[in-house]
Amino acid sequence: MSVLPDPSASRAVLIGTSRYTHPSLGDLPAVTANLAALAGLLRSPEVWGLPASHCVVVADPATAAEMMGPIVRAAAEATDTLLVYYAGHGLVARLASELHLTLTGSERANASYSAVSYGVLREELAGARAERQVVILDCCYSGQALGRMGGGDSAETVADEAVIEGTCLIAAASENRTAVSVPGERYTAFTGELLGVLGRGVPGKGPYLDLDTLAGEIRASLRAKQRPLPQTRVRNTASRLAFRNRAFDGRHQRWRELLAEAERTARTLPDPEDGFGWIIAGLAAHDPAEAERLARGIADGEHREFRLAQLAEALAGSDPADAERIARSLADPEARNRSLHDIVRAMAGRDPAAAERLARTITFPAHWAAALHGVARALAERGDGRARELLDEIERYVRTIDDPRERASGLQAAAVTAVGQDPRRALDLLVEAERLLAGASDGGLQDDLYGRYLKVKDALTLIAARAPAEAESFVRTMLADAEPDDRAFLLGSIAGDLAEHAPVAAERIVSTGDDPASRPSIGVEFVKALARQDPAAAERVVRALTDPGDRGPLLPLIAENLVARDPGRAAGLLAEAERLARATSAGRAAQLPAVAGVLARLHPDRARDLLVEAEGLARAGPTTETTAASAAGDPFRRSPETLAAVWRITSLMRVAAGWARLDPAHAADLLEEASRLDGAQQHFGYVMLTEVIRTLAERDPSAAVRAARLHTSGYDRAEAFRDIVAVLAATDPAEAERLARGISDVAERSRALQTVVEVLIDRDPDLAGRVARGIPDPHTKIHMLGCLAASLP
Numbered sequence: 169m170s171v172l173p174d175p176s177a178s179r180a181v182l183i184g185t186s187r188y189t190h191p192s193l194g195d196l197p198a199v200t201a202n203l204a205a206l207a208g209l210l211r212s213p214e215v216w217g218l219p220a221s222h223c224v225v226v227a228d229p230a231t232a233a234e235m236m237g238p239i240v241r242a243a244a245e246a247t248d249t250l251l252v253y254y255a256g257h258g259l260v261a262r263l264a265s266e267l268h269l270t271l272t273g274s275e276r277a278n279a280s281y282s283a284v285s286y287g288v289l290r291e292e293l294a295g296a297r298a299e300r301q302v303v304i305l306d307c308c309y310s311g312q313a314l315g316r317m318g319g320g321d322s323a324e325t326v327a328d329e330a331v332i333e334g335t336c337l338i339a340a341a342s343e344n345r346t347a348v349s350v351p352g353e354r355y356t357a358f359t360g361e362l363l364g365v366l367g368r369g370v371p372g373k374g375p376y377l378d379l380d381t382l383a384g385e386i387r388a389s390l391r392a393k394q395r396p397l398p399q400t401r402v403r404n405t406a407s408r409l410a411f412r413n414r415a416f417d418g419r420h421q422r423w424r425e426l427l428a429e430a431e432r433t434a435r436t437l438p439d440p441e442d443g444f445g446w447i448i449a450g451l452a453a454h455d456p457a458e459a460e461r462l463a464r465g466i467a468d469g470e471h472r473e474f475r476l477a478q479l480a481e482a483l484a485g486s487d488p489a490d491a492e493r494i495a496r497s498l499a500d501p502e503a504r505n506r507s508l509h510d511i512v513r514a515m516a517g518r519d520p521a522a523a524e525r526l527a528r529t530i531t532f533p534a535h536w537a538a539a540l541h542g543v544a545r546a547l548a549e550r551g552d553g554r555a556r557e558l559l560d561e562i563e564r565y566v567r568t569i570d571d572p573r574e575r576a577s578g579l580q581a582a583a584v585t586a587v588g589q590d591p592r593r594a595l596d597l598l599v600e601a602e603r604l605l606a607g608a609s610d611g612g613l614q615d616d617l618y619g620r621y622l623k624v625k626d627a628l629t630l631i632a633a634r635a636p637a638e639a640e641s642f643v644r645t646m647l648a649d650a651e652p653d654d655r656a657f658l659l660g661s662i663a664g665d666l667a668e669h670a671p672v673a674a675e676r677i678v679s680t681g682d683d684p685a686s687r688p689s690i691g692v693e694f695v696k697a698l699a700r701q702d703p704a705a706a707e708r709v710v711r712a713l714t715d716p717g718d719r720g721p722l723l724p725l726i727a728e729n730l731v732a733r734d735p736g737r738a739a740g741l742l743a744e745a746e747r748l749a750r751a752t753s754a755g756r757a758a759q760l761p762a763v764a765g766v767l768a769r770l771h772p773d774r775a776r777d778l779l780v781e782a783e784g785l786a787r788a789g790p791t792t793e794t795t796a797a798s799a800a801g802d803p804f805r806r807s808p809e810t811l812a813a814v815w816r817i818t819s820l821m822r823v824a825a826g827w828a829r830l831d832p833a834h835a836a837d838l839l840e841e842a843s844r845l846d847g848a849q850q851h852f853g854y855v856m857l858t859e860v861i862r863t864l865a866e867r868d869p870s871a872a873v874r875a876a877r878l879h880t881s882g883y884d885r886a887e888a889f890r891d892i893v894a895v896l897a898a899t900d901p902a903e904a905e906r907l908a909r910g911i912s913d914v915a916e917r918s919r920a921l922q923t924v925v926e927v928l929i930d931r932d933p934d935l936a937g938r939v940a941r942g943i944p945d946p947h948t949k950i951h952m953l954g955c956l957a958a959s960l961p
Contacts, residue, residue, distance in 0.1 A: 172376055172410055173249035173300070175217045179242035180210050183226040183235055185256030185270050192276035199255045202306070202359040203227055206253060209366045215411050230272045232284045239289065243296035249409060250298035252289065255359060258307025259283055269307070300409050302379065305339045306358045336379050336409065337401045357395050361386040369415025376410035423454050423957040426937055430953035433946050441466045443947065446954025448475050452482040453958040460494065473498050477507040484514030492526065505532035513542035520546045524558075537562050537578065541585050548588040559585050563597075576604040580627040591635030598627055598642055617650055618658060625665060632670035639666070639673040660691055667697035674698055675705045679712060695722045699729040707741070720748030720755060724762045731769045742767050746778070754794045757785040757819050761826035768829040779826045783838070786819035813847035818856075820845075825860045832868030835860065836875050843878045861888050865895035869903065886916035893920045897927035905939055918945035925952045929959055 186199035203225050209215045210223050224242065229235040242250055257270040259279035268274075268283035275282045293301050340358030355363060365385045370377060377385075383400045390397055427450050434443030444462060451459035459479050466472040476494055483491040488511060495507035508530050516523040520543050527539035540558050547555035559582060566578035583597035605620045621628075632639035643662055647655050659677055666674040675698065678690060690709060699706035703726050710722045723745035730738035742763050749759035764778040790798070790812050798811045806814075824838035839857065857878060864872035869892055876888035889911055896904035901924065908920035921943045928936035936956055943949040 172412065173216070175219060175222065177246065177248035178216075178218065178222060178250070178298070179246040180207075180218055180223045180251040180253070181226065181238045181242050182207055182210075182224070182253045183229065183238075183256075183269075184254070185228055185272060185274075187228050187272055188257070188270070189273050190275045190282075193257050193270065193274060196256060196356070198354060198356045198359075200227065201354050202255045202356055202363075205355065205363050206359065209363065210251075213412075214414050215366050228272050232271070232288070235269070235271065235284050236288060236292065239292055243292055243298070246296065246298040248298060249300045249302065250293070250296050251302040251304070252293070253304040253306070255306040255356060258305065261285075267305075267307075269305075300336070302409060303337045304362070305337070306356055307340070338379070338383055338398055339400075340396065340398045357390065357393075358386065358398055361389045364389070366411060367414065369413045371415045373413050373416065375413055375416045377413045378410040382411070422933065422937065423450065423960045426940075426953045426957040426960075427451060429941060430950045430957070433950050433953075437946055441468065441471060443950040445475060445478065446951045448479055448954075449482060450954040450957030452479055454960075456483055456487065456490065469499070473500050473503045477503055477510070480507050481510040481514060484511040485518075488515045488519075488522070488526075502532065505530050505535040509535040509539040509542075512539035516542045516546035517549070520550075520552075520554075533565060534574075534578075537565055538581065541581050544585045545588065548585070555585075555589055559589075572604045572607060576601040576623070579604070580624055584627050584630045587631045587634045587638075591631070591638045594631050594635065595638040595642055598624060598631065599645055601627075602642075602646055617647070617654060618661070621646065621658065621662065628662075629666060629669055632666050632673035636670060636673035636676055639670065640676040643677055660694065664691060664694035664697065667694050668701065671698055671701040671705055675702070675709055678709055690718070690722070692722070692725065695725045699726045703729045703733075716748050716751065717755065720745050720751075720759055721762065723748075724759075724766045727766050731766065735770055738766070739770055742770075753785075753791050754797065757782060757790075757794075757815075758822065760785075761822040764826040765829060768826070772830060775826070776830060779823060779830070782819075782826065783823045786816065786823050790815040810847060813845065817842045817845050817847065821856050821860070825856065825863070828860050828863040829867065832864045832871035835864060836868075836871040839875050839878055858884070858888060858891070862891050862895070865892040869896055869900075869907070873907070882913065882916075886911060886913060886919070889916075890920050890923050894923045894927060897924045898931070901928060901932065901935055901939075909942075914944050918943050918948040922948050922952055925956065929956055933960060 182203050184199040184203045186196045188195055207223055207225050210218050211220055224238045226235060226238055239252060242252075254269050257274070257276075259268045259270060259274065259276060260266065261268055261280040267286040268279040269286060269289070270279075270283045273282060289303075293303070340356075353360065362382075365377070365382055370381065370385055373381065379400075383398060387397050427447055430443070430447045430450070434440045434447065437443055444466060448459045448463050451462065456479070460476070463472060463475040463479055466475060476498060480491040480494040483494070491511045491514075492508070495504060495511055498504040498507060508526060512523045512527045512530075515526075523546070524540070524543045527536060527543055530536040530539055540562050544555045544558040544562070547558070562578075562585070563582050566575060566582060569575040569578055579597045579601035583594040583601065586597060587594035602620060602624055605623055628639060628642065631642075643659070647658055650658065663674045663677045666677070674694070678694075690713060695706050695710060698709065706726045706729075710719050710726065713719050713722075723741045727738040727741040727745070730741070745759065745763050749755040749763060760778045760782040764775040764782065767778065768775040794815065795808050795811055798815065799806075799808060802811065820838050820842035824835040824842070827835040827838065839860065857875060861872050861875045864875055872892045872895075873889075876885055876892060879885035879888055889907065893904045893908045896907065904924050904927075905921070908917060908924055911917040911920055921939055925936045925940045925943075928939065933956060937953075940949060940952040940956055943952060
């Protein structure tokens with residue numbers, strides 16, 4: 169076990185001779201830099217933390233007393249560790265073959281009386297009180313070529329001679345052909361590497377670097393540079409002495425601790441192997457061999473194969489050869505082919521040629537085709553013509569498939585692959601796939617027009633992002649024979665699905681000329697999604713609506729996305745929305761709160777005025793005209809009294825949503841008031857309540873909690889608390905954790921704590937780990953510990 173020496177009970181003496189008066193020994197200017205840098209590191213709390221008075225520097229000693237005096241004093245004071253460092257010329261007396269440490273006046277031919285015998289130093293250290301001694305000698309024994317540090321015997325011989333019982337000696341020395349002090353370099357060769365290891369630390373190691381590790385790193389670096397290698401001699405346990413590792417930030421150890429906790433938790437399950445999946449995923453990021461060992465130890469064969477395939481996919485990006493080895497070891501042919509397909513897709517972007525070679529070894533046609541799709545798409549991204557050749561090959565295979573549904577699926581995949589290089593071909597393939605699905609219809613719900621659309625939805629979305637005109641053409645072709653009402657509904661639904669990822673295509677679908685009877689319905693969610701991506705496009709779509717009553721509620725949605733980037737335009741849209749709202753009494757009550765909710769970010773006082781007005785209207789109740797209009801359009805044929813109750817409840821909730829930014833506590837009061845009205849149990853707007861809670865959570869968590877408690881469904885209430893927790897976790901993690909732990913249901917409490925961990929995982933891994941350890945549901949706990957471990961470097 170490594171031992172960090174106590175700085176208060178330790179001493180260091182750093183000696184260096186850089187100037188020489190006798191011509192037989194050249195000056196060593198690098199030694200001066202050695203002393204200053206080494207003293208700085210030993211005094212640094214990040215390495216050892218020696219007080220300055222405990223780290224003495226002796227520069228250019230002229231006499232034996234100047235060199236030995238500080239050592240004698242340090243030996244008497246140190247009870248933990250004594251470190252002595254010497255840099256300079258090392259000489260060997262000719263008759264005694266004993267190492268001598270040079271002084272400024274030393275002479276090469278007269279080492280025995282002009283330098284200090286190492287025996288003197290050894291004698292002092294032998295009587296020292298310190299439990300451990302470290303001697304570092306940066307002196308060599310020949311060198312006349314590139315540098316000028318002299319001597320004659322080998323480093324190994326001198327190291328053997330110099331070592332003292334209870335001491336670790338590290339001796340730097342050179343062979344005849346290599347110098348230790350290289351002209352032009354700031355430090356001597358050995359000390360430069362020593363400073364580098366202490367200063368940088370060693371990534372991947374623990375918090376401490378013992379002397380064995382230190383010496384090993386120095387030797388490796390010097391060997392790479394073809395420089396002399398140091399010799400190390402140890403007596404007893406001195407090599408356990410260690411310095412702090414500056415490259416260690418705790419994360420290298422934390423992932424092991426997290427996964428150990430996850431495994432301990434898994435062992436408490438009725439079937440511990442159920443919890444191994446996330447542990448294996450965490451290990452894959454750090455110790456693939458251990459991950460494989462754990463996976464291969466799973467008793468259930470199917471489960472074992474699944475986890476090994478999962479591991480292979482995880483390794484595909486970092487070690488494709490090992491990933492392939494694991495995949496090929498799977499016993500089940502289908503699992504083996506599927507795993508190889510996953511590996512191909514993971515490596516295609518980095519090395520498409522190697523990915524194609526691997527894909528061609530897959531023996532299951534469906535997985536082979538899917539793997540080649542991944543390669544073709546990667547090549548298409550690079551503009552490589554090889555992509556078209558692969559697509560031709562895949563298409564030929566797909567057309568041999570007998571089952572029309574499977575062939576349609578293959579054509580959809582081919583369409584996605586083709587879109588980057590040939591949008592028209594992509595469109596033709598997708599049209600053919602949809603016709604196959606229509607022809608294979610058996611009249612079930614999954615085979616009606618909307619069901620067929622859902623089957624091509626993912627492919628259409630990808631095509632629409634690249635080729636909006638082709639996507640629009642496909643949609644209109646697919647809906648050509650639909651009834652007007654169905655056509656209007658589907659056009660609106662498809663446009664809404666595309667708005668987030670393909671806004672240009674979405675706008676085209678709802679904007680081009682159609683029979684008014686089948687014009688697409690423009691929904692709130694569609695406008696929201698389109699406005700997030702392209703506010704100008706959203707405004708064009710809304711302005712195309714002929715009924716001002718349809719435009720009014722949608723304009724604030726666009727303004728919401730312009731407040732930051734174009735506040736003047738946002739204010740103009742809100743003013744227009746207000747004018748439209750005031751055209752009818754129903755519009756005032758329904759739309760003024762939405763206008764005020766956005767206006768609060770631009771003109772809070774004006775927003776308050778609008779909300780006060782809307783609140784008065786909500787409490788007054790609906791007019792006879794409003795109730796009659798509601799009854800005329802009510803598909804449920806509810807009574808006027810019921811419709812009036814719904815109107816009051818909904819109106820108060822809208823006003824509460826408007827107040828949420830300006831006065832969260834009052835917003836919560838209004839929500840509570842609405843919940844107490846007659847009919848609230850059946851007609852309370854829980855979807856609207858959820859949206860208000862999210863706004864309240866950003867401004868006043870206590871008001872958000874009050875609102876969340878209005879949910880009558882335990883599930884909805886727990887979801888609301890999770891929304892609040894997610895907002896709080898980024899700004900007040902302690903409060904988020906407290907709120908999550910207050911949820912009574914164990915499963916919902918675990919999910920809320922999971923939300924806290926997910927928010928903190930990149931921001932504060934230490935806190936995320938502490939929260940994860942306290943999750944009561946073992947499966948959720950293992951999941952979060954594994955995710956957190958995998959996220960650490």
